[in-house]
Amino acid sequence: MKIEEAIKSTKEIELPSKLLINLMYTSRYVEYTVNHFKEAGITSQQYNVLRILRGQRGNPANMSTLQERMIDKNSNTTRLVDKLISKELVKRQVCAQNRRKIEIFITKTGLSLLEQLDPIIKEHNQRITKNLNKSELENLSDLLDKLRND
């Protein structure tokens, strides 16, 4: 379905606006199809933080690093991490070198939650992008990169 149809727009929208609406609409569409996180008892933001922490391969990340790498940068990282701590998926400790900094580590429990989600998410991601072949996926990703290029 073309985006104009999807949002039932009557009159023609100019190209830049149309594209941006399409971008946000499609992004929301993709997010709505995901419910693995809810089943696992976390939010997508929390998942995102866990992924960043796993990517650290044993090294801790501090708050500012998390904030910088998160897809949705507007969340309140302190409270987001609080939630993960209460679920025992991460732990926190004050940085010995600089006590303003906090070091966040993913726990064993956190890692095994991710491992449990990995195949489900992989399968889902393939399914949701199934209409596009490899070169279209690459093309689309490149165009998004180019859009952001500032």
Place this chain on the structure above:
Amino acid sequence: MKIEEAIKSTKEIELPSKLLINLMYTSRYVEYTVNHFKEAGITSQQYNVLRILRGQRGNPANMSTLQERMIDKNSNTTRLVDKLISKELVKRQVCAQNRRKIEIFITKTGLSLLEQLDPIIKEHNQRITKNLNKSELENLSDLLDKLRND
């Protein structure tokens, strides 16, 4: 900047996941660049509702129509409309034919707020998409349509 760089991913991500991350990241990126709404005292969801109502050209929309056409469908439409009413940007009345339904109209104040925002948003949308030429924009929009096609 390539998406891997943007989110500082160390190891290679498979294409479908990479694309979906890029999609969400870029969508958020675009949203963060917008602050006209805040200046106008509304949220982007509220703006979205106002746009839908203007698109009705004098005809009312009811709650379910708004919900269906909104970019972000998970908002609580009742309360969102409540906010707009308190700002006198829309008005609501019970449908005479079917009193379960509520008819929402945009007010003169709502319309002139949109008119005031129109050129600002148009200019901004052009600026934020300036790295892509016409055919790239079309191509990108088509790929997003194709992705969603179910």
Place this chain on the structure above:
DNA sequence: ATACAATATTTGTATATACAAATGTATATT
């Protein structure tokens, strides 16, 4: 050493969102 600015994170408070349950209205069935 003291004062001051810079950095890193947390907290307070207001607002928004998610989602199930409740309400009120219309339509269909007996």
Place this chain on the structure above:
DNA sequence: AATATACATTTGTATATACAAATATTGTAT
């Protein structure tokens, strides 16, 4: 007509988000 079912929206409640102000720590200049 009474009852059940479907429909459209609202409300309750828990949680999340936004963002400014506060706190704590460090580095730097006097």
